[in-house]
Amino acid sequence: MPVTAGVEDARTRAHGEDADDVLRRQDPEIADVLAGEARRQSDSLQLIAAENFVSPAVLAALGSPLANKYAEGYPGRRHHGGCEYADAAERLAVERARTLFGAEHANVQAHSGSSAVLAAYAALLRPGDTVLAMGLAHGGHLTHGSPANFSGRWFTFVPYGVDAESGLIDYAQVRDLAHQHRPKAIVCGSISYPRHIDYAEFREIADEVGAALIADAAHPIGLVAGGAAPSPVPHADVVCATTHKVLRGPRGGMILCGQELAERIDRAVFPFTQGGAQMHTIAAKAVAFGEAATPVFHAYAHRVVANARVLAEALGRHGFTITTGGTDTHLITADPGPHSVDGRTARARLAAAGMVLDTCALPYGDGRGIRFGTAAVTTQGMGAPEMERIAVLFAAAVRGEDEARAVRAEVRELAERFPPYRG
Numbered sequence: 001m002p003v004t005a006g007v008e009d010a011r012t013r014a015h016g017e018d019a020d021d022v023l024r025r026q027d028p029e030i031a032d033v034l035a036g037e038a039r040r041q042s043d044s045l046q047l048i049a050a051e052n053f054v055s056p057a058v059l060a061a062l063g064s065p066l067a068n069k070y071a072e073g074y075p076g077r078r079h080h081g082g083c084e085y086a087d088a089a090e091r092l093a094v095e096r097a098r099t100l101f102g103a104e105h106a107n108v109q110a111h112s113g114s115s116a117v118l119a120a121y122a123a124l125l126r127p128g129d130t131v132l133a134m135g136l137a138h139g140g141h142l143t144h145g146s147p148a149n150f151s152g153r154w155f156t157f158v159p160y161g162v163d164a165e166s167g168l169i170d171y172a173q174v175r176d177l178a179h180q181h182r183p184k185a186i187v188c189g190s191i192s193y194p195r196h197i198d199y200a201e202f203r204e205i206a207d208e209v210g211a212a213l214i215a216d217a218a219h220p221i222g223l224v225a226g227g228a229a230p231s232p233v234p235h236a237d238v239v240c241a242t243t244h245k246v247l248r249g250p251r252g253g254m255i256l257c258g259q260e261l262a263e264r265i266d267r268a269v270f271p272f273t274q275g276g277a278q279m280h281t282i283a284a285k286a287v288a289f290g291e292a293a294t295p296v297f298h299a300y301a302h303r304v305v306a307n308a309r310v311l312a313e314a315l316g317r318h319g320f321t322i323t324t325g326g327t328d329t330h331l332i333t334a335d336p337g338p339h340s341v342d343g344r345t346a347r348a349r350l351a352a353a354g355m356v357l358d359t360c361a362l363p364y365g366d367g368r369g370i371r372f373g374t375a376a377v378t379t380q381g382m383g384a385p386e387m388e389r390i391a392v393l394f395a396a397a398v399r400g401e402d403e404a405r406a407v408r409a410e411v412r413e414l415a416e417r418f419p420p421y422r423g
């Protein structure tokens with residue numbers, strides 16, 4: 001499809017035409033893709049624990065001309081001209097993050113959760129240093145020592161795990177390993193741990209062996225913002241997070257720390273591991289932090305947890321083995337084994353029925369489990385009755401009954417009663 005250049009292109013809007021119309025007129029191929037994705041998000045159930053629906057205000061900031069701006073450096077110390085509005089956006093984002101989390105310093109430039117962890121390691125460690133983190137099979141993230149990731153290549157990771165019986169972090173093992181290996185840093189945080197982490201206990205262990213404590217709170221940070229989970233900020237030297245999970249902001253990362261590490265963290269992000277900041281994303285982060293500071297978000301965060309508890313309990317009744325017997329957060333992991341399927345088959349059957357989620361490692365099981373969360377469906381306005389309904393649909397889909405088409409139709413009907421975006 002030919003794209004006309006200069007003043008002839010679609011940056012001249014016809015009267016009454018909105019941004020969607022402009023895109024469709026210029027590039028119908030991509031317009032179809034975006035429309036298809038919007039439809040997919042609204043006629044199926046988004047149960048991926050790390051996903052959510054950002055507000056129209058966050059989307060507006062993401063689609064703004066700040067996307068055009070180069071702004072290497074930090075507010076007031078940029079390597080480019082014309083940064084007065086970029087500076088204002090970043091100052092607002094930093095101030096709002098500091099206030100929201102009670103942190104002395106916030107860096108909002110990290111492009112992602114992984115970039116935030118990379119910067120934390122760059123600030124605190126040297127290649128070859130020993131780091132104690134949750135093992136990948138027990139819920140650690142790729143950045144916690146996977147051989148496929150920079151972390152496993154550049155540092156010596158010692159893994160800790162969860163107890164075989166309870167599924168809870170084995171703090172006695174963490175302490176033993178810390179004393180045995182004297183790590184330079186201890187990482188607490190997980191992609192699948194459904195319970196609150198005892199940050200004070202981790203702090204004590206880190207102090208006993210002179211290690212730095214890095215909390216990778218990518219998942220629970222939104223619950224922390226809403227007062228529905230304990231905060232790692234008073235305990236950890238550095239808190240790494242994402243802004244796009246329960247926190248409901250744009251895709252991106254964030255780092256919180258005390259004043260004494262502020263300079264090192266900032267330099268570890270730029271210029272050590274990143275170039276120009278994504279200013280449209282930073283503006284969108286500021287919008288999300290503003291939203292997260294409201295009573296409405298406080299109520300949302302608590303509803304996310306209440307929904308997860310109802311869903312976990314209902315799925316337990318429907319024959320799923322719920323890891324740790326329940327959840328404190330938005331996140332649930334389960335073994336579908338009692339239904340005679342493993343996580344991969346369960347995920348495929350659930351996807352065919354319009355329920356989208358992930359598989360996960362089961363540290364002591366044979367196959368894989370399933371991992372899901374309630375952040376997105378709660379944003380849609382669903383509550384306890386819908387969680388009960390989802391559990392019924394879940395079980396029917398996983399059993400692979402002949403009524404698969406009926407399940408898909410019911411999922412569509414449920415999803416469409418709670419549109420993520422109106423109008």
Ligand SMILES: *Cc1c(COP(=O)(O)O)cnc(C)c1O
Pocket residue numbers: 050111112113114115117141143189190191216217218219242252253
């Ligand atoms: C999601 C997550 C990350 C990575 O975030 P990305 O934005 O995907 O890079 C890192 N650590 C933990 C514990 C996570 O849950």
